[in-house]
Amino acid sequence: MKKMMICFLVWGLQSASWAAPVKLRLALNWKPEPEFGGFYEAVHKGFYQKKGLEVEILPGGVGTPVIQMVEGQKVEMGISNADEVILGRSRGAEVISIFAVFQTSPMALLTHEERGFKELKDVFENSGTVAAERGLPYIQFCEKKYGFKKVKIVPFLGGISQFLSDKNLTQQGFIAAEPILARKEGARPKTFLIADSGYNPYFTVVVVRNDFAEKNPDLIKNFVAATQEGWRSYLSDPSEANARMAKLNPTMDPETFKLGAVAQAPLIQTAETKKRGLGFQSKERWKQLADQLLEIKVVSKTFPPETYYK
């Protein structure tokens, strides 16, 4: 009996359950979808709680200014992308990335199979229309690389209705969402990853304020460990988290959640993450991206690559 009590005591001290859990708000840049699966998994399976963290996930939408929210301390953490981090830094935001979900960017272009395109290059070098979110650096990168001589770029309206009604339209999308939806509607989409162009920012990265990370190194370590556990668990069985997210986001049907989780897995778990852990970020990749953004003049200055992430 005594032994058991000591056991409990030690266990209690270790898990720091005596201290009140630290509250963290995590702002998403989109609605609950498979690309956030690991975070929901870590919340509901209690992985964060085990580390003394109480994480509240705040879904976002079109144009949620996540970097501004983190910089302005409206939330402790937010989901963004590596190029936005570099952009934000160049405008004076003191934020860094602490975890990168996607090793390969899931941003893709959808074309109709009927057009017979073989690679990304074909989309830009043939005539047709490409609906893309303007202002995003990838399109500027592609313009510089491929030179849009015949293709016309138009604003992306969201959804896939335009794509379904126009065989000559190419649109941007997420590998884990739009191609699956389009196929369900009877179209035959052919998908090319933007990463094939050489522009491959870490995607769905967790950003925090630099001073927050410096003041709370243990908290960051615990958050990253729990997030890794969440993603490991989601990758092996996404069904539970998918069911929870589907409830929060009824616009996406359960079948798409399931297929999306399968489609995105190879972009999250790579040979490198198997060696170095999920969420891994390298100095080379950050440097390459910063150089690319500088070259296409999206930013006018960059910082040493190791200052962008932790």
Add this chain to the structure above:
Amino acid sequence: MNQKLKKIGLPICAFVAMITLWEFAARIKWINPFILPEPSQILNSLIQDKVELWSALGVTAFSVTISFGLSVVLGISTAILLFTSETVLYAFYPYTIFFQTVPIIAIAPLLVIWFGYGIPAVVASGFIVSVFPVIASTLTGLLSADPALKDLFRLYGATRMQALVKLYLPGSLPFVMNGLRISGGLAVIGAIVGEFLGGVGIGSIIDVARAQQRIDKVFAAVLLASGLGLLLIKLIDLTSYVLLKNWHPSEGSEE
């Protein structure tokens, strides 16, 4: 003279004081310029991006003019049509309210699919949000003609056309002008929402600058857009003054 000086001088002083305070607050880091850029940064964007901003403003002004013009013409004629027949009024008036309540941001993507990218979708968007105030206020004006004057017209055996042209329409003018003031501001907002997705004009610049985290440029563009709205409303005020100054008390007090 002293009164006039106060009327012009005080707003300018208040403006300068506020801007100075804002700039100062940003310089000593009370306000984070990444969240709210300081005035000098916005001014800098206005200068640095002037070619892009002003040519976009021209496109927006063009779209606003057309959508507002359509609202005036179609709004007033719809109101007259509704006024001339009770059957038409009861049958269709409820549907004109559709224009008032439609969430423009939600149907803007559809407008692009229906009308195509560029100015047509923008004009449609500006028209949809700005036509209802014209219809509603014109109709109210037509319906609130003085009963004594109505009797007079009837006693003298005026035709319906004569009554419309000489009594109802002039009588409704103050109401119409009021409707136009509301409609003008809305036309600018509607056009800019349309431009977010139509891909032209000031709205397009706001959309792109937001994605590029250029908050200063967003503010610069917003400033120009509100300038455009202000100009339009001032023009309507001037028209109203010219049309009404000789007979209606609402404009008589101006001088």
